[in-house]
Amino acid sequence: xxxxxxxxxxxxxxxxxxxxxxxxxxxxxxxxxxxxxxxxxxxxxxxxxxxxxxxxxxxxxxxxxxxxxxxxxxxxxxxxxxxxxxxxxxxxxxxxxxxxxxxxxxxxxxxxxxxxxxxxxxxxxxxxxxxxxxxxxxxxxxxxxxxxxxxxxxxxxxxxxxxxxxxxxxxxxxxxxxxxxxxxxxxxxxxxxxxxxxxxxxxxxxxxxxxxxxxxxxxxxxxxxxxxxxxxxxxxxxxxxxxxxxxxxxxxxxxxxxxxxxxxxxxxxxxxxxxxxxxxxxxxxxxxxxxxxxxxxxxxxxxxxxxxxxxxxxxxxxxxxxxxxxxxxxxxxxxxxxxxxxxxxxxxxxxxxxxxxxxxxxxxxxxxxxxxxxxxxxxxxxxxxxxxxxxxxxxxxxxxxxxxxxxxxxxxxxxxxxxxxxxxxxxxxxxxxxxxxxxxxxxxxxxxxxxxxxxxxxxxxxxxxxxxxxxxxxxxxxxxxxxxxxxxxxxxxxxxxxxxxxxxxxxxxxxxxxxxxxxxxxxxxxxxxxxxxxxxxxxxxxxxxxxxxxxxxxxxxxxxxxxxxxxxxxxxxxxxxxxxxxxxxxxxxxxxxxxxxxxxxxxxxxxxxxxxxxxxxxxxxxxxxxxxxxxxxxxxxxxxxxxxxxxxxxxxxxxxxxxxxxxxxxxxxxxxxxxxxxxxxxxxxxxxxxxxxxxxxxxxxxxxxxxxxxxxxxxxxxxxxxxxxxxxxxxxxxxxxxxxxxxxx
Numbered sequence: 001x002x003x004x005x006x007x008x009x010x011x012x013x014x015x016x017x018x019x020x021x022x023x024x025x026x027x028x029x030x031x032x033x034x035x036x037x038x039x040x041x042x043x044x045x046x047x048x049x050x051x052x053x054x055x056x057x058x059x060x061x062x063x064x065x066x067x068x069x070x071x072x073x074x075x076x077x078x079x080x081x082x083x084x085x086x087x088x089x090x091x092x093x094x095x096x097x098x099x100x101x102x103x104x105x106x107x108x109x110x111x112x113x114x115x116x117x118x119x120x121x122x123x124x125x126x127x128x129x130x131x132x133x134x135x136x137x138x139x140x141x142x143x144x145x146x147x148x149x150x151x152x153x154x155x156x157x158x159x160x161x162x163x164x165x166x167x168x169x170x171x172x173x174x175x176x177x178x179x180x181x182x183x184x185x186x187x188x189x190x191x192x193x194x195x196x197x198x199x200x201x202x203x204x205x206x207x208x209x210x211x212x213x214x215x216x217x218x219x220x221x222x223x224x225x226x227x228x229x230x231x232x233x234x235x236x237x238x239x240x241x242x243x244x245x246x247x248x249x250x251x252x253x254x255x256x257x258x259x260x261x262x263x264x265x266x267x268x269x270x271x272x273x274x275x276x277x278x279x280x281x282x283x284x285x286x287x288x289x290x291x292x293x294x295x296x297x298x299x300x301x302x303x304x305x306x307x308x309x310x311x312x313x314x315x316x317x318x319x320x321x322x323x324x325x326x327x328x329x330x331x332x333x334x335x336x337x338x339x340x341x342x343x344x345x346x347x348x349x350x351x352x353x354x355x356x357x358x359x360x361x362x363x364x365x366x367x368x369x370x371x372x373x374x375x376x377x378x379x380x381x382x383x384x385x386x387x388x389x390x391x392x393x394x395x396x397x398x399x400x401x402x403x404x405x406x407x408x409x410x411x412x413x414x415x416x417x418x419x420x421x422x423x424x425x426x427x428x429x430x431x432x433x434x435x436x437x438x439x440x441x442x443x444x445x446x447x448x449x450x451x452x453x454x455x456x457x458x459x460x461x462x463x464x465x466x467x468x469x470x471x472x473x474x475x476x477x478x479x480x481x482x483x484x485x486x487x488x489x490x491x492x493x494x495x496x497x498x499x500x501x502x503x504x505x506x507x508x509x510x511x512x513x514x515x516x517x518x519x520x521x522x523x524x525x526x527x528x529x530x531x532x533x534x535x536x537x538x539x540x541x542x543x544x545x546x547x548x549x550x551x552x553x554x555x556x557x558x559x560x561x562x563x564x565x566x567x568x569x570x571x572x573x574x575x576x577x578x579x580x581x582x583x584x585x586x587x588x589x590x591x592x593x594x595x596x597x598x599x600x601x602x603x604x605x606x607x608x609x610x611x612x613x614x615x616x617x618x619x620x621x622x623x624x625x626x627x628x629x630x631x632x633x634x635x636x637x638x639x640x641x642x643x644x645x646x647x648x649x650x651x652x653x654x655x656x657x658x659x660x661x662x663x664x665x666x667x668x669x670x671x672x673x674x675x676x677x678x679x680x681x682x683x684x685x686x687x688x689x690x691x692x693x694x695x696x697x698x699x700x701x702x703x704x705x706x707x708x709x710x711x712x713x714x715x716x717x718x719x720x721x722x723x724x725x726x727x728x729x730x731x732x733x734x735x736x737x738x739x740x741x742x743x744x745x
Contacts, residue, residue: 002027004061011057018044022054031492032467033474034531038551041591048471064095071102078105088170096177096280100170113164116157119147124154125161128264131255155260162261163268166246167276175245176273180281183237186211188222191232198230211235211285216292217643219285220452235281242269290456292642297461298468300449300640303676305472307435308613310395313368316361317429318385319399319421320377322346327421328357330365334482335430337415338365340422345384346377355388362390371432373399373424379622379650393615395432398638401439402427404446410486411441432613436476440469441486449676451641466490473535476608477549480518480536481511493531498524512538515546537606544573548605550598557590557598572602579603616679618650624689627651631684632701637674645670647682647696655694657682664699 002023009016021042025035032055036048043051068089075081085101092098108114116125124143127136140154148154166172190198190205198205204222225231236242246265251258312333319327326345330338339361343354361367372382374396385394405411406423415423430438444465445453453461473490480502488499498521505521506512515533518524534551541547545555562569564586565578572578579602584595619633627649635647638654645662646654663673674680681702686695 004058004065007061008054008057011061012050012053014046014050014054015044018046019054022046022051023058026055029493029527029531031470031531033471033535034492037474037549037597038534038553038594040593040597045593052467064098067095068092068098071098071105074102075105080105097170097174100173103170103173104168111164112157112160116160119143119157120145121148121154121157122161124158125165128158128162128257128261129165129250131252131257131261134256136257136260159260159264159267162264163272166250166265166268167272172246172249173273173277175249176242176277177280179237179241179245180235180277181212183241184211184235184281185209185237186214186219186222186233186235186285188225188231188233191230194230198225201225201230204231211281214285214289215642216289216296217451217641219289220293220455223282223286223289224452224455235278235285236274239269239274242274287457289452290460293451293453293456294461294464296641297444297450297453298464299671300676301444301447301465301468302472304398304447304449305436305439305469306476306610307677308611309434309436309608310369310432310613312433314365315369315371315429315432316358316365316367317371317397317425317432318343318381319373319402319425319428320345320375320381322377324421326354326377326381327425328361329422329425329429330361330367331426331429331433332365335426335433337418337422337426340418340425345381351384354384358385358388359390362392368392369432370394371397371429373397373402373428374648375399376652379618383622395613395615396618397428397432399424399428399431400449401442401446402431405438405442408441436472436610437484437487440473440490441484444469449639451639476610477535477537477606480515480538481506491532491535493528498528498532514538514541514543515552539606544570544605549601550605554590554594554598557587557595558602561587561595561598573605574603576603621650624651624653624687624692624694627684627687627694629684629686632681633684635680635682635696637676637678637680640670640674640676642669645674645698647680649682649694649696651694653692653694655682655684655696657696657698661685661697661699 002020005016005019005023008014008023009019012019021039021044022035025039025042030039032048032051035043035051036046040046046054072081072086072089075085088101089098092101116122121143124136124140127134127139136155137151140151140158143154148157185208188204188207190201195202195205201221204218204225207222209218222231222233226233243266246269247262250261250265314333315331317329317331321327325342327340328343329340332338341357341361343357344350345354369392370385370390372378372385372394378396378399382394382396402424403420405427406420411420411423411427415426418426427438427441439447445461470490470492473487474492478487478491485496485499485503488494488502489496491499494502501522501524502518509517512518515536515538518529518533518536519526530553534549537548538546543555545552545558550558558569558572561582562572565572565581567575567578579599582595582599584592584599587595616636617634619631621627621631621633633649635649635655637645638648639646642659644656644658646656648654657670659667659670662670667673680698682696682698683700684694685697685700687693688695
């Protein structure tokens with residue numbers, strides 16, 4: 001990869017020295033989170049995004065280089081390589097340009113032009129191209145043979161040869177490609193007799209938009225309708241523009257050959273050039289739309305993974321249900337299952353028994369919170385629990401993917417003797433305690449925060465989502481003594497095998513006392529230790545640095561700083577006065593950026609970058625039939641797309657806020673103003689009960705939200721059209737309440 005540093009540097013506008021360092025570190029087996037966090041002085045403080053761009057661009061440049069070398073070899077072996085062709089190959093800047101140059105030299109099936117050449121018609125084709133104003137009909141008779149018996153046959157064969165030559169002209173293809181880029185439109189129409197079946201695509205029954213401006217969600221919608229057989233689609237400029245371009249290049253005047261040549265050019269366009277370039281642009285459109293959708297999915301996933309954790313609290317988790325009841329589990333501070341039972345909160349005859357069970361569980365285990373899945377019957381279950389006034393906070397938890405986890409190998413491994421309903425409830429509770437630690441057990445595609453996720457390139461999607469999970473895990477850090485195998489495998493330098501070995505070794509020794517013990521884990525060598533150690537935390541370790549994000553390789557730096565200040569390392573921790581006295585420039589030999597990071601970390605060692613989960617209240621509406629235009633209600637951002645934001649307002653169907661209704665300023669992307677899980681107030685604009693659609697607005701909910709839906713506690717807004725439920729107590733107030741009622745544990 002090092003040989004491509006100059007090209008990567010030019011494409012990304014990053015200094016070549018930085019690119020060379022990054023490529024060298026990647027070649028040595030360093031991961032992107034490790035490079036971004038612990039090699040800042042070497043890279044010049046490049047972040048993860050820039051490092052990822054360097055890696056991706058280097059791969060693209062390598063693929064281009066390898067393809068160019070293959071084409072050169074192929075043409076040379078055919079004995080057709082010339083200085084002119086080599087100059088064209090050296091000038092080519094894209095894979096498409098390379099393919100255009102190589103087109104005449106590729107093995108072909110037996111084309112119409114090839115058959116015409118076999119019948120001896122190539123000289124006649126050259127005559128048409130030369131346009132020497134001859135009587136071509138008479139000249140054509142000279143080419144009669146056992147296969148060519150009429151003037152029409154001869155001229156038709158000659159035109160087939162001309163059409164193929166025009167198609168293989170790299171300059172022509174380049175010019176037409178520029179025409180496509182400037183003028184081509186994506187066109188779709190509904191297929192005859194498919195109008196009723198294709199109602200979900202009715203916006204595209206007669207659709208036309210410049211392909212360069214097609215947003216990802218519309219492009220993928222048309223492509224899906226096309227693949228499902230509901231829409232006819234094409235990508236092309238106006239035919240007249242293309243033919244004008246071709247004629248300007250080939251037609252020399254008003255010669256007799258020109259009449260036949262025009263026919264050949266039109267045939268080349270319709271039969272060869274247009275389908276070929278349309279296919280190329282369809283693939284490019286698909287790739288662009290894929291990347292846009294994948295980027296949206298990855299950003300939503302990042303926000304979901306970094307959602308606020310409640311922390312290690314004793315809690316009750318409930319997976320709601322109507323007929324089959326609500327599966328209820330009790331978890332301790334570590335997320336271990338203590339008890340499970342079943343309650344029925346939707347059958348009047350069983351309400352008293354269910355209330356008794358919940359009160360007994362709260363008292364017996366001194367539970368500190370209740371987590372309720374937000375799926376079917378979730379709001380009704382929440383209503384029942386809140387009416388009990390237990391004095392502890394109640395949280396509705398996004399349960400997307402919980403059923404996938406409950407039937408997974410990971411769940412069977414953790415709970416081999418429990419059924420799927422118990423596993424699902426446990427997952428809901430753990431998701432409240434630590435979303436990141438629980439969600440890593442689920443295939444990211446099952447979490448449900450994507451856009452056309454099943455239509456995009458699945459290999460690229462998995463690659464991007466895995467990178468996102470890895471980035472989030474390493475940003476937060478991992479408790480070495482409690483992390484599951486599924487969480488550990490995303491830590492820099494570890495992977496599946498080492499994650500299992502770490503867990504097995506931990507079970508053998510009881511717990512890790514220091515980071516150096518990692519070196520005793522089977523197959524965890526020096527390189528793996530270098531990559532992972534800084535991201536693994538050991539709360540309560542004898543060496544306080546083992547609890548922090550300071551890398552073991554930098555422990556001598558901290559010791560030197562402490563010695564220079566005349567204190568012990570322990571006295572540096574969280575000592576703002578001492579740490580402010582540190583001048584990174586005095587330790588330039590260790591790297592100033594590294595020392596700055598160390599000082600920042602020592603101020604708050606092991607600090608979780610996520611905020612603690614807070615309470616939230618939906619309005620007292622439970623079904624879409626209860627939602628009325630004009631209502632102003634609180635909601636949570638449940639999904640973000642390029643065209644708008646989906647908001648959970650407490651009914652089964654999420655409402656949509658179009659991007660134009662998010663802020664009183666222009667924004668092109670909802671992520672400019674909103675984040676996943678953000679609390680917002682929304683005004684109901686329209687309700688379509690039949691189609692189960694709710695149209696919402698943030699900017700019309702009130703002037704305080706016109707800046708883009710900034711977060712406010714729902715309790716601060718008193719919408720006249722909605723009666724709010726009593727607020728849940730804060731977690732601190734709830735704990736004080738519990739202590740007064742049950743005493744200290």
